Amino acid sequence: MTTPVVRHPAVAGRFYPRDPDALREEVNVYLSQGSSRTPVRALGCIVPHAGYVYSGHVAGAVFAGLEIPELCIVMCPNHTGIGQPLAIMSDGTWETPFGDIPVDGTLAEALKRSCPLLREDSSAHHAEHAVEVELPFLQTCQPKLKIVPIVLGTRQFEALEQLGEAIADTVVAHGKNVLVIASSDMNHYEPDAVTRVKDQYAIEPILRLDARGLYDAVTQQNVSMCGFGPAVAMLTAVKKLGAASAELIKYATSGDISGDRNIVVGYAGIVVR
Secondary structure, three states, rough: OOOEEOOOOOOOOOOOOOOOOHHHHHHHHHHHOOOOOEEEOOOEEEEEEOHHHHHHHHHHHHOOOOOOEEEEEEEEEOOOOOOEEEEEOOOOOEEEEEEEEEEHHHHHHHHHHHOOOOOEOHHHHHHOOOHHHHHHHHHHOOOOOEEEEEOOOOOOHHHHHHHHHHHHHHHHOOOOOOOOEEEOOOOOEHHHHHHHHHHHHHHHHHHOOOHHHHHHHHHHHHOOOOHHHHHHHHHHHHHHHOOEEEEEEEEEEEEEHHHOOOEEEEEEEEEEE
C-alpha cells in the first residue's frame, strides 16, 4: 500500500504564526481590514506570498471580498529551484496549523491528462512557501477546502499558455466552481519609487486580461515579479473561461510597513471576474 503524501508546513513560525490561535487571530485581523462589500464569485485572483506582517493585509483584502469555493487551483513560482519545471501534486494532504487540506485528485489527474507538461513532483512543493502562505486564509474562508497545488519553474510563454488553456478546459469538464489563484509578489529589492513604476507596467496588462502583455512587460521592463508565470497561466485560463474584468483591490510595498523606502518588495491584490 502506498503511503499517503503529507506535505508539512515549511514556513510556519516564520512567515506566519505556528500556533493556531495566534494564526487565527492574525488572519481574521487582515480579513477584517478588507472590503465591507458582499463577497463576490470570481474566476481568478493574484495574491502576494510574503510574511504576513508585510503582505498579509493585501492578501486579506482580496480573500475577504471573495466567495471562496470548495476547490481552488493554487499556482506559485519555484523559489527553491528544486523539481520539475511544471510540478503538480495530485494526491495526499497539506498540513497547516488549522488542520489538513486534501488535494483534489480527480481534478489534478484530469489536469495532468489535459496538460502533458505537468509532472507529478512533490519535491518541488516540499520547501516552497508560496502556496503554503495562502492556505490559512483559504481555510478560514472555506472550511471544506480542497486544492490542486502547482509550482512553476519555467519562463516559457508557450508552456504557461498551454497550462492555462488546460486549466480552463479541465475546469469546464469538471463542472464545478473553481477559483484559480496565482501566488505572486511584485517587483523585488529596488527603491520604492522605482518599484511602484515597474509594478504598474505589470499591473496594467493584468487589468486588461492580457497574458502576453504581462509576459512582455515583465521581461522587457525587467520587472522582478516572481510569480508572473502563474499569473500568465491564470489569465490565460480565466480569459478562456469568460472573464470580463479585473480589479486592483489593493497595492502596497514592504516600505509601507517597514518604513524603509530604499529597498522594497511590491504586493498587488487583483481579482478577475
